[in-house]
Amino acid sequence: MGGAALFPYPADGLILTAGVLAVVLAAVNFLGLVRDVVAGTVLTAVDERVVALMPHLRTPAQTAFFAFCSSAADNVTVVLGLLVLILMSWRAPALRPVAGLLVTAWAAKTVVSTVVQHLVGRPRPDRTLALVTETGPGFPSGHALTATVMGGLVAYLLVRAAHRPAVRLVVLLSVLPAIGLVGLSRIYLGAHYPSDVLGGLLLGVVLLVPFVTAAEIDRRHHVLSAVGLHRAAVRPVLVAVLTAAVFAGAAGAWLTPLQAVPGTVATTALPGIDASTLQQLPHYSETLTGAPMEPIGFVYIGTQDQLEHRFARAEWYRADPWTPATTLQAVVVALRGQQYATAPVTPAYLAAEPETLAFEQPTDTNTLAQRHHTRIWRTRFTVDGRPVWAATASLDQGAGLVGAARLPTHHIDPDVDAERTHILRSLGITRPELVQVVDPQLGHNASGEAFFTDGKAAVVDLDTAPGQVYRPTRSSVPGEASATPTGWC
Secondary structure, rough: OOHHHHHOOOHHHHHHHHHHHHHHHHHHHEEEEEEHHHOOOHHHHHHHHHHHHHHHHHOOHHHHHHHHHHHHHHHHHHHHHHHHHHHHHHHHHHHHHHHHHHHHHHHHHHHHHHHHHHHOOOOOOOHHOOOOOOOOOOOOOHHHHHHHHHHHHHHHHHHHOOHHHHHHHHHHHHHOOOOOOHHHHHHHHOOOOOHHHHHHHHHHHHHHHHHHHHHHHHHHHHOOOOOOOOOHHHHHHHHHHHHHHHHHHHHHHHOOOOOOOOOOOOOOEOOOOOHHHHHOOOOEEEOOOEEEEEEEEEEEOHHHHHHHHHHHHHOOOOOOOOOHHHHHHHHHHHOOOOOOOOOOOOOOEEEEEEEOOEEEEEOOOOOOOOEEEEEEEEEEEOOOOEEEEEEEEHHHHHHHOOOOOOOOEEEEEEHHHHHHHHHHHHHOOOOOOEEEOOOEEEOOOOOOOOEEEEOOEEEEOOOOOOOOOOOOOOOOOOOOOOOOOOOOO
8 A cells, every 4th residue: 555655656666666776786886896996906907908008009090089989978068068958948948857857967977976086086097098188086987977877868868759669779779889989988098997987887877877767757747748758859959969069079179189198118228138137027928807828938139120120021910900990801801711911919918018019920821810920019128228029929720719708719829839939930040049937837828728838938139140149148048047927027
Protein backbone atom coordinates (compact mmCIF):
# COMPACT_ATOMS: atom_id res chain seq x y z
CA MET A 1 0.00 0.00 0.00
CA GLY A 2 2.83 2.38 0.94
CA GLY A 3 4.69 1.48 -2.25
CA ALA A 4 1.60 2.21 -4.34
CA ALA A 5 1.21 5.63 -2.69
CA LEU A 6 4.86 6.44 -3.22
CA PHE A 7 4.79 5.40 -6.86
CA PRO A 8 1.26 5.95 -8.22
CA TYR A 9 2.59 5.20 -11.70
CA PRO A 10 3.84 1.59 -11.88
CA ALA A 11 6.83 2.47 -14.03
CA ASP A 12 8.10 5.17 -11.66
CA GLY A 13 9.56 2.71 -9.18
CA LEU A 14 11.31 0.78 -11.95
CA ILE A 15 12.79 3.97 -13.43
CA LEU A 16 13.98 5.19 -10.05
CA THR A 17 15.47 1.80 -9.17
CA ALA A 18 17.33 1.62 -12.48
CA GLY A 19 18.61 5.16 -11.99
CA VAL A 20 19.86 4.47 -8.46
CA LEU A 21 21.58 1.25 -9.55
CA ALA A 22 23.29 3.03 -12.45
CA VAL A 23 24.52 5.82 -10.17
CA VAL A 24 25.77 3.38 -7.53
CA LEU A 25 27.58 1.25 -10.11
CA ALA A 26 29.25 4.27 -11.72
CA ALA A 27 30.12 5.78 -8.34
CA VAL A 28 31.69 2.57 -7.04
CA ASN A 29 33.83 2.27 -10.17
CA PHE A 30 34.77 5.94 -9.95
CA LEU A 31 35.86 5.63 -6.33
CA GLY A 32 37.88 2.52 -7.19
CA LEU A 33 39.56 4.48 -9.95
CA VAL A 34 40.36 7.30 -7.54
CA ARG A 35 41.95 4.77 -5.19
CA ASP A 36 44.10 3.36 -8.00
CA VAL A 37 45.21 6.82 -9.11
CA VAL A 38 46.12 7.95 -5.61
CA ALA A 39 47.84 4.65 -4.73
CA GLY A 40 49.82 4.53 -7.97
CA THR A 41 48.79 1.03 -9.08
CA VAL A 42 49.54 -0.63 -12.41
CA LEU A 43 46.93 1.67 -13.92
CA THR A 44 49.27 4.62 -13.52
CA ALA A 45 52.01 2.65 -15.28
CA VAL A 46 49.66 2.23 -18.23
CA ASP A 47 48.85 5.94 -18.07
CA GLU A 48 52.50 6.94 -18.33
CA ARG A 49 53.20 4.64 -21.27
CA VAL A 50 50.12 5.63 -23.24
CA VAL A 51 50.90 9.34 -22.89
CA ALA A 52 54.55 8.72 -23.79
CA LEU A 53 53.37 7.03 -26.99
CA MET A 54 51.23 9.95 -28.19
CA PRO A 55 54.00 12.08 -29.77
CA HIS A 56 54.90 9.08 -31.94
CA LEU A 57 51.34 8.77 -33.27
CA ARG A 58 50.54 12.36 -34.15
CA THR A 59 49.98 13.51 -37.71
CA PRO A 60 48.83 16.98 -38.84
CA ALA A 61 45.41 15.71 -39.94
CA GLN A 62 44.79 13.76 -36.73
CA THR A 63 45.95 16.68 -34.62
CA ALA A 64 43.54 19.07 -36.35
CA PHE A 65 40.67 16.61 -35.90
CA PHE A 66 41.30 15.96 -32.22
CA ALA A 67 41.84 19.66 -31.55
CA PHE A 68 38.32 20.22 -32.91
CA CYS A 69 36.93 17.42 -30.73
CA SER A 70 38.56 18.97 -27.68
CA SER A 71 37.27 22.45 -28.55
CA ALA A 72 33.74 21.09 -28.92
CA ALA A 73 33.65 20.26 -25.18
CA ASP A 74 35.36 23.45 -24.05
CA ASN A 75 33.38 25.45 -21.48
CA VAL A 76 33.26 28.47 -23.81
CA THR A 77 31.71 26.35 -26.56
CA VAL A 78 29.13 24.83 -24.23
CA VAL A 79 28.19 28.20 -22.74
CA LEU A 80 27.69 29.60 -26.25
CA GLY A 81 25.34 26.75 -27.09
CA LEU A 82 23.41 27.32 -23.86
CA LEU A 83 23.12 31.06 -24.57
CA VAL A 84 21.67 30.31 -28.00
CA LEU A 85 19.12 27.98 -26.41
CA ILE A 86 18.23 30.56 -23.73
CA LEU A 87 17.74 33.29 -26.33
CA MET A 88 15.48 31.02 -28.37
CA SER A 89 13.48 30.20 -25.25
CA TRP A 90 12.47 33.85 -24.82
CA ARG A 91 10.32 33.52 -27.92
CA ALA A 92 9.26 29.98 -27.07
CA PRO A 93 8.34 29.73 -23.37
CA ALA A 94 7.72 26.00 -23.74
CA LEU A 95 11.43 25.61 -24.40
CA ARG A 96 12.49 27.17 -21.10
CA PRO A 97 12.37 23.95 -19.04
CA VAL A 98 14.74 22.33 -21.55
CA ALA A 99 17.13 25.28 -21.32
CA GLY A 100 16.82 25.23 -17.53
CA LEU A 101 17.58 21.51 -17.41
CA LEU A 102 20.74 21.89 -19.50
CA VAL A 103 21.95 25.01 -17.66
CA THR A 104 21.44 23.32 -14.29
CA ALA A 105 23.32 20.23 -15.45
CA TRP A 106 26.22 22.34 -16.75
CA ALA A 107 26.43 24.29 -13.49
CA ALA A 108 26.39 21.10 -11.42
CA LYS A 109 29.06 19.59 -13.65
CA THR A 110 31.29 22.64 -13.27
CA VAL A 111 31.06 22.68 -9.48
CA VAL A 112 31.59 18.93 -9.06
CA SER A 113 34.49 18.88 -11.52
CA THR A 114 36.30 21.72 -9.78
CA VAL A 115 35.84 20.26 -6.31
CA VAL A 116 36.92 16.71 -7.23
CA GLN A 117 39.93 17.87 -9.24
CA HIS A 118 41.28 19.84 -6.31
CA LEU A 119 40.52 17.07 -3.83
CA VAL A 120 42.47 14.49 -5.84
CA GLY A 121 45.13 16.97 -6.92
CA ARG A 122 46.67 14.83 -9.65
CA PRO A 123 49.32 16.57 -11.79
CA ARG A 124 48.97 16.75 -15.55
CA PRO A 125 51.21 14.72 -17.89
CA ASP A 126 54.67 16.02 -18.72
CA ARG A 127 54.25 19.19 -20.79
CA THR A 128 56.93 18.08 -23.24
CA LEU A 129 54.60 15.22 -24.26
CA ALA A 130 51.61 17.50 -24.77
CA LEU A 131 50.44 19.90 -27.46
CA VAL A 132 48.38 22.04 -25.10
CA THR A 133 49.18 23.93 -21.94
CA GLU A 134 46.79 23.18 -19.10
CA THR A 135 46.94 24.46 -15.56
CA GLY A 136 45.36 22.93 -12.51
CA PRO A 137 44.79 19.30 -11.51
CA GLY A 138 44.04 16.70 -14.14
CA PHE A 139 41.74 14.13 -12.53
CA PRO A 140 39.05 13.77 -13.68
CA SER A 141 39.02 15.19 -17.20
CA GLY A 142 36.65 18.15 -17.28
CA HIS A 143 36.18 17.81 -21.03
CA ALA A 144 35.19 14.14 -20.73
CA LEU A 145 32.85 15.03 -17.87
CA THR A 146 31.28 17.84 -19.90
CA ALA A 147 30.82 15.64 -22.96
CA THR A 148 29.17 12.89 -20.91
CA VAL A 149 26.74 15.12 -19.03
CA MET A 150 25.81 17.59 -21.75
CA GLY A 151 26.05 15.13 -24.63
CA GLY A 152 24.08 12.58 -22.66
CA LEU A 153 21.26 15.02 -21.89
CA VAL A 154 21.08 16.19 -25.50
CA ALA A 155 20.90 12.57 -26.62
CA TYR A 156 18.13 11.90 -24.09
CA LEU A 157 16.08 14.87 -25.30
CA LEU A 158 16.46 13.91 -28.95
CA VAL A 159 15.71 10.24 -28.34
CA ARG A 160 12.60 11.18 -26.38
CA ALA A 161 11.50 13.46 -29.21
CA ALA A 162 11.98 10.77 -31.86
CA HIS A 163 9.13 8.39 -32.55
CA ARG A 164 10.95 6.08 -34.94
CA PRO A 165 13.47 3.55 -33.58
CA ALA A 166 15.78 4.19 -36.53
CA VAL A 167 16.03 7.87 -35.63
CA ARG A 168 16.76 7.04 -32.00
CA LEU A 169 19.49 4.67 -33.11
CA VAL A 170 21.04 7.37 -35.30
CA VAL A 171 21.06 9.77 -32.34
CA LEU A 172 22.80 7.27 -30.08
CA LEU A 173 25.29 6.27 -32.78
CA SER A 174 26.13 9.94 -33.24
CA VAL A 175 26.35 11.12 -29.64
CA LEU A 176 28.08 8.16 -28.00
CA PRO A 177 31.08 8.11 -30.40
CA ALA A 178 31.29 11.90 -30.10
CA ILE A 179 31.65 11.59 -26.33
CA GLY A 180 34.35 8.98 -26.81
CA LEU A 181 36.21 11.16 -29.31
CA VAL A 182 36.29 14.05 -26.86
CA GLY A 183 37.91 11.76 -24.31
CA LEU A 184 40.41 10.43 -26.85
CA SER A 185 41.28 13.97 -27.90
CA ARG A 186 42.41 14.85 -24.40
CA ILE A 187 44.74 11.83 -24.33
CA TYR A 188 45.99 12.46 -27.86
CA LEU A 189 46.80 16.10 -27.11
CA GLY A 190 48.61 15.10 -23.91
CA ALA A 191 46.28 17.06 -21.65
CA HIS A 192 45.20 14.02 -19.62
CA TYR A 193 46.12 10.48 -18.74
CA PRO A 194 43.69 7.75 -19.88
CA SER A 195 42.48 7.24 -16.30
CA ASP A 196 41.66 10.96 -16.10
CA VAL A 197 39.35 10.53 -19.07
CA LEU A 198 37.84 7.34 -17.66
CA GLY A 199 37.24 9.19 -14.41
CA GLY A 200 35.49 11.99 -16.29
CA LEU A 201 33.24 9.51 -18.07
CA LEU A 202 32.32 7.67 -14.86
CA LEU A 203 31.68 10.84 -12.88
CA GLY A 204 29.69 12.12 -15.84
CA VAL A 205 27.41 9.10 -15.60
CA VAL A 206 27.00 9.73 -11.86
CA LEU A 207 25.75 13.25 -12.66
CA LEU A 208 23.85 12.46 -15.84
CA VAL A 209 21.66 9.62 -14.58
CA PRO A 210 19.88 11.62 -11.82
CA PHE A 211 18.95 14.34 -14.34
CA VAL A 212 17.62 11.80 -16.83
CA THR A 213 15.81 9.85 -14.11
CA ALA A 214 14.19 12.98 -12.68
CA ALA A 215 13.17 14.20 -16.13
CA GLU A 216 11.73 10.82 -17.04
CA ILE A 217 9.64 10.55 -13.87
CA ASP A 218 8.61 14.21 -14.11
CA ARG A 219 7.52 13.69 -17.69
CA ARG A 220 5.09 11.04 -16.58
CA HIS A 221 3.54 13.47 -14.10
CA HIS A 222 3.18 16.18 -16.77
CA VAL A 223 5.29 18.72 -14.89
CA LEU A 224 7.47 19.02 -17.98
CA SER A 225 4.64 18.65 -20.45
CA ALA A 226 5.30 22.23 -21.57
CA VAL A 227 8.82 21.22 -22.50
CA GLY A 228 7.33 18.77 -24.77
CA LEU A 229 10.33 16.49 -24.86
CA HIS A 230 8.85 16.15 -28.32
CA ARG A 231 9.48 17.52 -31.78
CA ALA A 232 9.01 21.13 -30.71
CA ALA A 233 12.27 20.91 -28.73
CA VAL A 234 14.28 19.26 -31.47
CA ARG A 235 14.98 22.25 -33.71
CA PRO A 236 16.18 24.63 -30.95
CA VAL A 237 18.41 21.95 -29.44
CA LEU A 238 19.90 21.08 -32.83
CA VAL A 239 20.45 24.77 -33.63
CA ALA A 240 22.29 25.24 -30.32
CA VAL A 241 24.42 22.13 -30.92
CA LEU A 242 25.22 23.15 -34.51
CA THR A 243 26.14 26.68 -33.42
CA ALA A 244 28.50 25.31 -30.79
CA ALA A 245 30.07 22.91 -33.31
CA VAL A 246 30.62 25.65 -35.90
CA PHE A 247 32.15 27.87 -33.23
CA ALA A 248 34.46 25.05 -32.11
CA GLY A 249 35.65 24.61 -35.67
CA ALA A 250 36.07 28.32 -36.38
CA ALA A 251 37.63 29.27 -33.05
CA GLY A 252 39.52 26.05 -32.41
CA ALA A 253 42.93 27.71 -32.62
CA TRP A 254 41.84 30.06 -29.83
CA LEU A 255 40.01 27.48 -27.73
CA THR A 256 42.72 24.83 -28.05
CA PRO A 257 46.03 26.53 -28.91
CA LEU A 258 48.59 23.94 -29.94
CA GLN A 259 52.25 24.31 -29.14
CA ALA A 260 54.84 21.59 -28.81
CA VAL A 261 57.45 22.13 -26.12
CA PRO A 262 60.78 20.48 -26.89
CA GLY A 263 62.04 18.28 -24.11
CA THR A 264 65.53 18.25 -22.74
CA VAL A 265 66.84 14.91 -21.53
CA ALA A 266 69.79 14.83 -19.16
CA THR A 267 72.38 12.37 -20.43
CA THR A 268 74.95 10.35 -18.54
CA ALA A 269 78.38 9.79 -20.09
CA LEU A 270 79.83 6.28 -19.97
CA PRO A 271 83.51 5.49 -20.53
CA GLY A 272 82.52 2.58 -22.74
CA ILE A 273 80.16 -0.38 -22.95
CA ASP A 274 81.13 -3.49 -21.02
CA ALA A 275 79.54 -5.89 -18.56
CA SER A 276 79.88 -3.31 -15.80
CA THR A 277 78.52 -0.23 -17.55
CA LEU A 278 75.73 -2.27 -19.13
CA GLN A 279 74.21 -2.66 -15.69
CA GLN A 280 73.24 1.01 -15.84
CA LEU A 281 71.09 0.49 -18.93
CA PRO A 282 67.51 -0.78 -18.78
CA HIS A 283 67.67 -4.54 -19.20
CA TYR A 284 64.19 -5.53 -20.37
CA SER A 285 61.64 -4.30 -22.83
CA GLU A 286 58.24 -3.83 -21.22
CA THR A 287 54.55 -4.31 -21.88
CA LEU A 288 52.02 -1.50 -21.60
CA THR A 289 51.65 -2.32 -17.91
CA GLY A 290 55.41 -2.29 -17.30
CA ALA A 291 55.80 -6.08 -17.09
CA PRO A 292 59.20 -7.24 -18.40
CA MET A 293 59.52 -9.00 -21.77
CA GLU A 294 62.65 -9.79 -23.81
CA PRO A 295 66.01 -8.57 -22.52
CA ILE A 296 67.93 -6.23 -24.78
CA GLY A 297 69.99 -8.05 -27.40
CA PHE A 298 71.82 -5.11 -28.95
CA VAL A 299 73.60 -1.96 -27.83
CA TYR A 300 74.41 0.52 -30.60
CA ILE A 301 76.72 3.52 -30.24
CA GLY A 302 76.22 6.30 -32.77
CA THR A 303 73.75 8.79 -34.21
CA GLN A 304 70.25 8.13 -35.48
CA ASP A 305 71.39 8.94 -39.02
CA GLN A 306 74.07 6.28 -38.71
CA LEU A 307 71.52 3.73 -37.52
CA GLU A 308 69.12 4.49 -40.35
CA HIS A 309 71.90 4.43 -42.95
CA ARG A 310 73.35 1.14 -41.70
CA PHE A 311 69.97 -0.63 -41.71
CA ALA A 312 68.93 0.86 -45.05
CA ARG A 313 72.18 -0.34 -46.62
CA ALA A 314 71.42 -3.83 -45.27
CA GLU A 315 67.98 -3.73 -46.97
CA TRP A 316 65.94 -3.18 -43.85
CA TYR A 317 62.86 -0.94 -43.94
CA ARG A 318 62.00 1.60 -41.30
CA ALA A 319 58.54 0.87 -39.85
CA ASP A 320 55.78 3.40 -40.38
CA PRO A 321 54.30 5.18 -37.35
CA TRP A 322 51.54 3.29 -35.59
CA THR A 323 48.40 5.20 -36.66
CA PRO A 324 44.82 4.10 -37.39
CA ALA A 325 45.48 4.37 -41.14
CA THR A 326 48.69 2.33 -41.13
CA THR A 327 47.20 -0.22 -38.75
CA LEU A 328 44.16 -0.69 -40.98
CA GLN A 329 46.43 -1.03 -44.00
CA ALA A 330 48.47 -3.67 -42.21
CA VAL A 331 45.34 -5.65 -41.29
CA VAL A 332 44.02 -5.59 -44.87
CA VAL A 333 47.41 -6.58 -46.30
CA ALA A 334 47.79 -9.41 -43.78
CA LEU A 335 44.33 -10.78 -44.56
CA ARG A 336 45.19 -10.80 -48.25
CA GLY A 337 48.50 -12.54 -47.64
CA GLN A 338 50.42 -9.67 -49.22
CA GLN A 339 53.46 -7.61 -48.26
CA TYR A 340 53.68 -4.27 -46.45
CA ALA A 341 57.40 -3.79 -46.02
CA THR A 342 57.09 -0.72 -43.79
CA ALA A 343 54.17 -1.94 -41.67
CA PRO A 344 53.99 -0.52 -38.14
CA VAL A 345 55.10 -2.69 -35.25
CA THR A 346 53.18 -3.02 -32.02
CA PRO A 347 54.61 -0.51 -29.54
CA ALA A 348 56.86 -1.87 -26.81
CA TYR A 349 58.59 0.03 -24.03
CA LEU A 350 61.97 0.40 -22.40
CA ALA A 351 62.13 2.39 -19.16
CA ALA A 352 58.50 3.43 -19.84
CA GLU A 353 59.41 4.91 -23.24
CA PRO A 354 58.14 3.57 -26.59
CA GLU A 355 60.68 2.55 -29.19
CA THR A 356 62.41 5.40 -30.98
CA LEU A 357 62.92 3.45 -34.20
CA ALA A 358 61.82 0.13 -35.64
CA PHE A 359 63.12 -1.71 -38.69
CA GLU A 360 61.85 -4.78 -40.50
CA GLN A 361 63.00 -7.05 -43.29
CA PRO A 362 60.89 -9.46 -45.36
CA THR A 363 61.62 -13.18 -45.33
CA ASP A 364 61.63 -15.39 -48.42
CA THR A 365 57.84 -15.77 -48.16
CA ASN A 366 57.53 -12.01 -48.84
CA THR A 367 54.35 -11.58 -46.79
CA LEU A 368 53.52 -9.44 -43.80
CA ALA A 369 52.83 -12.54 -41.73
CA GLN A 370 56.54 -13.39 -41.70
CA ARG A 371 59.20 -10.76 -41.13
CA HIS A 372 62.37 -9.97 -39.24
CA HIS A 373 61.98 -6.91 -37.04
CA THR A 374 63.81 -4.97 -34.37
CA ARG A 375 62.82 -2.21 -31.98
CA ILE A 376 65.42 0.36 -30.96
CA TRP A 377 65.33 2.82 -28.07
CA ARG A 378 67.56 5.80 -27.51
CA THR A 379 68.77 5.71 -23.91
CA ARG A 380 69.90 8.58 -21.71
CA PHE A 381 73.52 7.43 -21.95
CA THR A 382 76.36 8.47 -24.23
CA VAL A 383 79.86 7.23 -25.07
CA ASP A 384 82.31 9.86 -26.31
CA GLY A 385 79.36 12.19 -26.81
CA ARG A 386 77.53 9.71 -29.04
CA PRO A 387 74.09 8.34 -28.13
CA VAL A 388 73.74 4.80 -26.79
CA TRP A 389 70.82 2.78 -28.14
CA ALA A 390 69.31 -0.46 -26.83
CA ALA A 391 67.35 -2.89 -28.98
CA THR A 392 65.43 -6.14 -29.08
CA ALA A 393 64.62 -8.30 -32.09
CA SER A 394 62.53 -11.29 -33.10
CA LEU A 395 61.37 -13.20 -36.15
CA ASP A 396 57.64 -13.21 -36.88
CA GLN A 397 56.78 -16.70 -38.12
CA GLY A 398 53.11 -16.15 -38.80
CA ALA A 399 49.96 -14.44 -37.58
CA GLY A 400 47.03 -15.62 -35.51
CA LEU A 401 44.91 -15.10 -32.43
CA VAL A 402 47.08 -15.33 -29.34
CA GLY A 403 46.85 -14.60 -25.63
CA ALA A 404 43.90 -14.79 -23.27
CA ALA A 405 42.13 -12.01 -25.17
CA ARG A 406 42.61 -13.88 -28.49
CA LEU A 407 43.82 -10.76 -30.26
CA PRO A 408 45.35 -10.92 -33.75
CA THR A 409 49.14 -10.63 -33.68
CA HIS A 410 52.31 -12.35 -34.84
CA HIS A 411 53.76 -15.63 -33.59
CA ILE A 412 57.48 -15.25 -32.94
CA ASP A 413 60.37 -17.67 -33.27
CA PRO A 414 61.25 -18.42 -29.63
CA ASP A 415 64.99 -18.38 -30.43
CA VAL A 416 65.57 -14.62 -30.24
CA ASP A 417 69.34 -15.20 -30.27
CA ALA A 418 69.04 -16.57 -33.80
CA GLU A 419 67.45 -13.28 -34.82
CA ARG A 420 70.33 -11.43 -33.18
CA THR A 421 72.72 -13.43 -35.36
CA HIS A 422 70.67 -12.69 -38.49
CA ILE A 423 70.72 -8.95 -37.86
CA LEU A 424 74.43 -8.87 -37.16
CA ARG A 425 75.18 -10.78 -40.36
CA SER A 426 72.89 -8.53 -42.40
CA LEU A 427 74.75 -5.51 -41.02
CA GLY A 428 78.04 -7.09 -42.04
CA ILE A 429 79.25 -7.73 -38.49
CA THR A 430 80.95 -11.11 -38.54
CA ARG A 431 82.81 -10.97 -35.21
CA PRO A 432 80.43 -9.31 -32.75
CA GLU A 433 81.31 -8.37 -29.20
CA LEU A 434 78.79 -10.14 -26.96
CA VAL A 435 78.40 -8.93 -23.40
CA GLN A 436 76.35 -10.65 -20.70
CA VAL A 437 73.35 -8.55 -19.68
CA VAL A 438 71.10 -11.01 -17.84
CA ASP A 439 71.18 -14.70 -16.99
CA PRO A 440 70.16 -17.20 -19.71
CA GLN A 441 66.43 -17.58 -19.41
CA LEU A 442 63.01 -18.49 -20.74
CA GLY A 443 60.33 -15.82 -20.91
CA HIS A 444 57.18 -14.52 -22.58
CA ASN A 445 56.39 -11.39 -24.54
CA ALA A 446 53.29 -9.20 -24.22
CA SER A 447 51.06 -11.60 -26.16
CA GLY A 448 52.25 -14.62 -24.19
CA GLU A 449 54.61 -15.97 -26.85
CA ALA A 450 57.54 -17.89 -25.34
CA PHE A 451 61.18 -17.07 -26.04
CA PHE A 452 64.60 -18.18 -24.81
CA THR A 453 67.95 -16.38 -24.82
CA ASP A 454 71.52 -16.65 -23.59
CA GLY A 455 71.09 -13.19 -22.05
CA LYS A 456 73.87 -11.53 -24.06
CA ALA A 457 73.80 -8.30 -26.04
CA ALA A 458 75.84 -7.48 -29.13
CA VAL A 459 77.68 -4.16 -28.79
CA VAL A 460 77.92 -2.35 -32.13
CA ASP A 461 79.90 0.84 -32.68
CA LEU A 462 78.36 2.49 -35.75
CA ASP A 463 81.64 4.29 -36.44
CA THR A 464 83.25 0.90 -36.96
CA ALA A 465 83.31 -0.52 -40.46
CA PRO A 466 81.31 -3.73 -41.05
CA GLY A 467 83.29 -6.79 -40.07
CA GLN A 468 85.28 -5.04 -37.38
CA VAL A 469 84.75 -5.44 -33.67
CA TYR A 470 83.79 -2.86 -31.08
CA ARG A 471 86.45 -2.69 -28.38
CA PRO A 472 85.32 -0.99 -25.16
CA THR A 473 87.67 1.25 -23.26
CA ARG A 474 87.57 -1.17 -20.34
CA SER A 475 88.09 -4.91 -20.37
CA SER A 476 84.95 -6.84 -21.13
CA VAL A 477 84.89 -10.59 -21.34
CA PRO A 478 81.56 -12.11 -22.43
CA GLY A 479 80.08 -13.96 -19.52
CA GLU A 480 82.33 -12.41 -16.89
CA ALA A 481 79.30 -11.02 -15.14
CA SER A 482 75.61 -11.73 -15.22
CA ALA A 483 72.73 -9.77 -13.90
CA THR A 484 69.23 -10.33 -12.80
CA PRO A 485 66.58 -7.63 -13.33
CA THR A 486 67.56 -4.57 -11.32
CA GLY A 487 64.64 -2.34 -12.17
CA TRP A 488 64.35 0.38 -14.77
CA CYS A 489 67.00 3.02 -15.31
